[in-house]
Amino acid sequence: MQVTLKILRFDPAKHEKPTWQTYQVEAEPTDRVLDLLHKVKWDQDGTLAFRRSCGHGICGSDAMLINGKNRLACKTLVKDLGSVITVEPIRGLPVERDLIVDMEPFFAAYRAVKPYLINEEPPPARERLQSPEERERFDHGTKCILCASCTTSCPVFWVNGTYLGPAAIVQAHRFIFDSRDRGKRERFKALGSGSGVWRCRTAYNCTEACPREIPVTQLIEEVKRAILFDRF
Amino acid sequence: MAHRHEVIVVGAGGAGLATALYAAREGADVAVITKLYPTRSHTGAAQGGIGAALGNVEEDHWEWHMFDTVKGGDYLTDQDAAEVFAKEVIEAVLELEHMGLPFDRLPNGKIAQRRFGGHTKDWGKAPVHRAAHAADRTGHMILQTLYQQCVKHNITFYNEFHVTDVILEDGVAKGLVAYELATGELHLFQAKAIVIASGGFGRIYKVTSNAYTLTGDLQAILYRKGLPLEDMEFYQFHPTGLYPLGILLTEGARGEGGILRNALGERFMERYAPTIKDLAPRDMVSRAMYLEVREGRGVGPKKDHVLLDLTHLPPEVIEKKLPDITEFSRIYLGVDPLKEPVPVMPTAHYAMGGIPTTLWGQVIQDEKNTVVPGLYAAGEAACVSLHGANRLGTNSLGDLVVFGRRAGIHAARFAKDADYHELKADHLGESRERIERIKNSTGKEKVAVLRAELQQSMMDHASVFRTGELLAKQVEILKELMDRYRNISIEDKGDAYNTELVEALELGYLLEVSEALVHSALNRTESRGAHAREDYPERDDGNWLKHTLAYKVADGKVAFRYKPVVLGRFEPKARTY
Numbered sequence: 001m002q003v004t005l006k007i008l009r010f011d012p013a014k015h016e017k018p019t020w021q022t023y024q025v026e027a028e029p030t031d032r033v034l035d036l037l038h039k040v041k042w043d044q045d046g047t048l049a050f051r052r053s054c055g056h057g058i059c060g061s062d063a064m065l066i067n068g069k070n071r072l073a074c075k076t077l078v079k080d081l082g083s084v085i086t087v088e089p090i091r092g093l094p095v096e097r098d099l100i101v102d103m104e105p106f107f108a109a110y111r112a113v114k115p116y117l118i119n120e121e122p123p124p125a126r127e128r129l130q131s132p133e134e135r136e137r138f139d140h141g142t143k144c145i146l147c148a149s150c151t152t153s154c155p156v157f158w159v160n161g162t163y164l165g166p167a168a169i170v171q172a173h174r175f176i177f178d179s180r181d182r183g184k185r186e187r188f189k190a191l192g193s194g195s196g197v198w199r200c201r202t203a204y205n206c207t208e209a210c211p212r213e214i215p216v217t218q219l220i221e222e223v224k225r226a227i228l229f230d231r232f
Numbered sequence: 233m234a235h236r237h238e239v240i241v242v243g244a245g246g247a248g249l250a251t252a253l254y255a256a257r258e259g260a261d262v263a264v265i266t267k268l269y270p271t272r273s274h275t276g277a278a279q280g281g282i283g284a285a286l287g288n289v290e291e292d293h294w295e296w297h298m299f300d301t302v303k304g305g306d307y308l309t310d311q312d313a314a315e316v317f318a319k320e321v322i323e324a325v326l327e328l329e330h331m332g333l334p335f336d337r338l339p340n341g342k343i344a345q346r347r348f349g350g351h352t353k354d355w356g357k358a359p360v361h362r363a364a365h366a367a368d369r370t371g372h373m374i375l376q377t378l379y380q381q382c383v384k385h386n387i388t389f390y391n392e393f394h395v396t397d398v399i400l401e402d403g404v405a406k407g408l409v410a411y412e413l414a415t416g417e418l419h420l421f422q423a424k425a426i427v428i429a430s431g432g433f434g435r436i437y438k439v440t441s442n443a444y445t446l447t448g449d450l451q452a453i454l455y456r457k458g459l460p461l462e463d464m465e466f467y468q469f470h471p472t473g474l475y476p477l478g479i480l481l482t483e484g485a486r487g488e489g490g491i492l493r494n495a496l497g498e499r500f501m502e503r504y505a506p507t508i509k510d511l512a513p514r515d516m517v518s519r520a521m522y523l524e525v526r527e528g529r530g531v532g533p534k535k536d537h538v539l540l541d542l543t544h545l546p547p548e549v550i551e552k553k554l555p556d557i558t559e560f561s562r563i564y565l566g567v568d569p570l571k572e573p574v575p576v577m578p579t580a581h582y583a584m585g586g587i588p589t590t591l592w593g594q595v596i597q598d599e600k601n602t603v604v605p606g607l608y609a610a611g612e613a614a615c616v617s618l619h620g621a622n623r624l625g626t627n628s629l630g631d632l633v634v635f636g637r638r639a640g641i642h643a644a645r646f647a648k649d650a651d652y653h654e655l656k657a658d659h660l661g662e663s664r665e666r667i668e669r670i671k672n673s674t675g676k677e678k679v680a681v682l683r684a685e686l687q688q689s690m691m692d693h694a695s696v697f698r699t700g701e702l703l704a705k706q707v708e709i710l711k712e713l714m715d716r717y718r719n720i721s722i723e724d725k726g727d728a729y730n731t732e733l734v735e736a737l738e739l740g741y742l743l744e745v746s747e748a749l750v751h752s753a754l755n756r757t758e759s760r761g762a763h764a765r766e767d768y769p770e771r772d773d774g775n776w777l778k779h780t781l782a783y784k785v786a787d788g789k790v791a792f793r794y795k796p797v798v799l800g801r802f803e804p805k806a807r808t809y
Contacts, residue, residue: 013726030564042680046723046732053443056479056560058372059272075563096414097729103269103391116380117332127329129341135334142334142366142373146271180332 003027003078005036007048008088010095018088018095021045029079033066033087037073037099050099057211060147063090064099070149070209090152092161106148109164112190113172118183134179140219141174143212150206150216156199163199164190166206166216173219176226188227197224233419237263237388238647239640240408240423242395242450245273246371246629247611248429249378250636251593251643255427256385258644263388265395265410265421267445267734270379274431274443275632278371279556280484281363282633283351283626284325285318288342289361294318295801296353297362301627302802304350304513305584305620306761306771308463308779311800313616316591316638321630324637325364333377335366336553346553347487350513350624356809359487359511363626368482368556374629393419394734396663398426398453398607399655405595405607406653409663413734416727418660418667424647425606427639428454428587428595429632432612433745435738437580437695438687441473441480445738450613451586452741455748459597459604460781460793462615463585464745465753465763468623469696471517473579475537477564481557481576483625486510488549490542492521493573494529500538505809512809515622515762518578522696532575539573578696584623584762585752586615588781588795593639599781599795606646610639617779620797621761670736675719679736682720686713686742694750699767703754710747711788717743748782751790756780773804 003025010018023040034052041048050073052062057075065088066076078085093101144167151157151165172191176184191197197220206216239255241248244266256262266273285292298318302309329335329343336344345361353360366373382389390410396418397409408421430450434442455461471492472481486492492510494500504520505512512520521538530536542550547570550558554569561567561574587609588596593616595607611632618631693706717740724732758772759765779795 011726012728041732042678046679047726049724049729049731053268053272053445054274054277055444056277056477056564058276058369058556059268059274059443061268061272077563097726100729107269111383114384116384119332123330127326127335127343130337131341132337132339135337138334142376143369145276145372175332178332178334 001027001029001083003036004084005040006084006086009098011097027078029077031078032074033076033078033085034062034073036078036085037087049097058145060145063147063149064088065090070153072147072149072211075211090148092152092158093148103148105161106151106165106167109168110146110171112164113168113187114183115171115175117175117178117181118186119180120182128180130179138174138177140214141170143214144170145212147211149209149211153205153209155203155205156201160199162195164195166220169197169220169223170214170216173223176223184226188230191223192227197227233417234422235263235419236422236652237261238423239425239427239643240265240421241427241429242408243273243428243430243611243613244268244270244389245429245431245611245632246275246374246378247632247636249375249382250633251427251429251610251640252387253378253381253385254637254640255644256387258641260644260647263390265390265393265408267392267394269391270389271375273375274446275375276372277441277443277480278629279368279480279482280348280487281346281365281370281626282325282374282629283348283362283624284321284364284630285362286322286325286343286345286364288338289345290353292353292360292362294322296355296360299355299802300351301618301624302620303356303807304624305622306807307620307777307804308617308760308797309620310617310798311802312798313591313618315800317618317630317634320634324630324633328374328377328633331377331381333366333373335364346484347511348625349483349486349511349517352508356507359508363484363487365484368484368554371629374633394737395450395453396666396737397659398450398457399659400457400604401656404605404653406655407659409659411663411667413729416730418663420660422652422655424650424652425608425643427593427608427610427643428613429609429611429636430613432583433742434580436686436690436742436746436749438691439473439476439478439577440580441470441478442580447738447741448745449738449741452744454587455744455784458783459595460588460783461585461748462588462781463617463779464749464782465756465780466584466621466761467580467749468514468582468584468762469518469578470514470581471521471578472540472576474560474564475575475577478579479560479564480579480581481540481560481574482554485540485542485554485557488553489545490540492517493539493541494524495531495535496529500524508809513622513624516809518696519764521578537575537577540576541573542569543571543573580695582623582628583612584615584619584621586613589614589616591616591638592642593635594642599793606650608639608643610636621763667733670720670722670733671725673719673721675721677716677719677721679720679722679739682713682716683739683742686746690746694753697764697766698753699765700754703750706750707754710743710750714743714787747790752780752782755792777804
């Protein structure tokens with residue numbers, strides 16, 4: 001089938017602002033959007049720039065706005081989109097070139113929540129024990145691939161660039177609810193601040209955008225409750 | 233711009249991050265250069281588990297793990313490496329747990345373990361539960377955990393920097409040159425110790441589980457500089473790639489009880505490995521699948537693949553223990569593994585060969601194990617040689633933490649006693665010239681066209697089965713492709729995120745590692761592990777119980793030297809399962 005691919009292009013050396021460019025591509029219904037981007041880059045226009053690595057949804061490189069929704073280009077098939085497909089960079093992070101955005105603000109928020117196990121007790125000779133139920137408690141957050149789909153779909157993040165955003169809160173959740181961790185109070189400083197969880201307006205965009213089916217909004221609510229109950 | 237760090241690690245996958253972390257713990261000033269963002273590396277794609285004789289489910293011993301590794305490697309494995317590995321991987325897994333890695337748990341709270349190909353108890357008598365796992369995303373969890381620890385230790389990262397040169401002067405490693413993708417600027421990095429942990433090169437093949445970015449960059453750069461590549465002929469095809477894409481479906485699926493079936497519905501592995509059947513090592517299963525297809529028992533309109541049957545397993549086992557591969561199958565094929573078998577075919581997966589190193593990750597330059605001062609390698613880019621002629625499933629994750637840790641510790645200690653070196657020449661020049669030549673070329677050859685021809689021809693002539701005739705043909709094809717590579721041109725002349733330029737550079741690396749692989753395969757006139765020569769079907773210990781060191785001597789010409797295999801506890805025996 002013929003697919004019309006409209007891509008929002010931006011080259012700081014050439015353009016004042018992003019401009020749409022249209023390509024006609026021959027595609028199979030089972031092709032990934034990533035395949036179409038490669039067809040454009042390899043056969044029609046070598047100047048198209050985008051990120052990708054693994055090509056099957058586990059590295060998180062190729063999050064982009066496809067037909068108006070945040071998705072991974074490698075996990076989105078043509079048959080689910082139709083014959084006109086629009087592709088834009090994810091929103092709320094500075095665009096550096098075509099579909100490539102500056103990820104540093106996103107990773108700065110990640111670092112701010114101390115996304116690592118905090119436990120200064122001397123470890124035992126063998127593993128720390130943890131029941132399957134304790135392990136299950138934080139399973140959702142361990143699926144996160146840091147693709148930024150959730151954070152860059154969040155209206156609060158678009159408006160207020162200092163908001164930590166859903167992905168960072170999911171990372172914090174992953175440790176707050178890990179029975180081995182002792183660092184939740186340290187994380188609450190950033191999470192309870194003006195840039196933290198209280199900015200969340202429960203719009204559910206993050207949950208809809210997550211390509212790993214993490215119930216992001218639910219995890220944010222759980223972090224809010226953990227902070228509240230910690231105060232009393 | 234110029235930068236200085238005591239230890240510089242190239243690559244932010246599992247091996248690179250483990251190296252960086254342990255070097256930092258030794259007190260070194262550490263930086264990591266990666267052509268991606270961290271957590272994008274392909275360690276994240278590793279699914280099934282990390283093998284270690286924890287004995288959490290049943291009796292197990294490091295000696296059994298060592299034996300399985302040596303036998304799995306068809307006795308080309310260096311036994312000193314296998315011994316260090318089998319002992320230290322237990323400690324490494326426990327350390328990962330202490331760092332917060334979310335392993336699955338047994339009801340008693342210990343780390344859960346499952347079966348995997350080639351892992352046995354009692355010296356091959358029956359499969360054993362040895363693979364510690366976190367659902368079917370164990371690699372993802374290792375990558376995330378190691379990155380989290382690197383954040384905790386404030387390790388410096390140069391993200392999206394593409395290394396274009398390793399500076400070797402007076403036989404000593406002094407630094408690196410890297411191209412910053414965001415700006416197009418070349419940077420000079422000075423280091424006391426450099427660790428290459430840049431991963432594999434599955435993209436030489438058309439059907440591969442590997443990321444688009446796995447192009448053998450640093451192997452090729454060192455090879456061009458006259459350093460050897462070891463045992464490149466041994467390239468692993470993983471039996472269960474999702475047909476036809478090649479996306480990996482973990483061996484853990486068979487570890488949980490999945491069965492391979494041909495068009496007649498037969499469990500054909502019973503004929504090839506009667507003791508452990510579908511849990512035979514990968515080289516044997518991949519060959520068996522090819523033979524089934526060749527003998528007309530393949531599945532599908534082209535009769536060119538087989539089926540992985542999980543339908544007899546309890547749905548909760550599939551949903552809980554294999555969630556990601558279940559999703560891949562549903563998304564990419566529209567096949568629900570709960571209800572119908574999944575089409576699979578062998579997919580190019582892992583390089584057993586690479587940059588030769590000592591047990592501490594020091595790069596060696598000849599058959600006498602002479603080290604290159606200040607230069608280290610770890611992970612898939614390296615060859616210690618732990619995997620010999622065929623790697624067992626789960627031993628890649630074990631390799632990268634055990635030997636990443638060793639390389640990090642040794643590099644940091646080496647750096648402590650070393651000074652920064654004076655650089656004699658302008659080292660940016662060569663890289664700049666190469667980049668400008670590609671950018672300014674008016675040649676007519678296209679990168680995508682040459683790359684596709686390379687990938688198809690490597691698939692046709694140098695994959696699961698080889699013959700002298702096919703390999704000789706591939707030698708000629710590679711010469712022609714290298715000639716045509718000199719005439720490539722690109723459209724993108726810009727400086728910011730010139731990804732077309734990067735792909736052009738990567739194609740050059742793919743051609744170089746293909747050359748080393750094909751020549752090494754043509755040279756080795758026997759069948760061993762993943763190297764199956766139809767014209768030499770037997771293993772030949774008399775002539776070939778030795779490691780290949782391949783050296784580039786001129787365009788299209790390769791010279792060989794040989795290193796003895798380190799033997800020890802286990803005498804080479806016929807390899808049956």
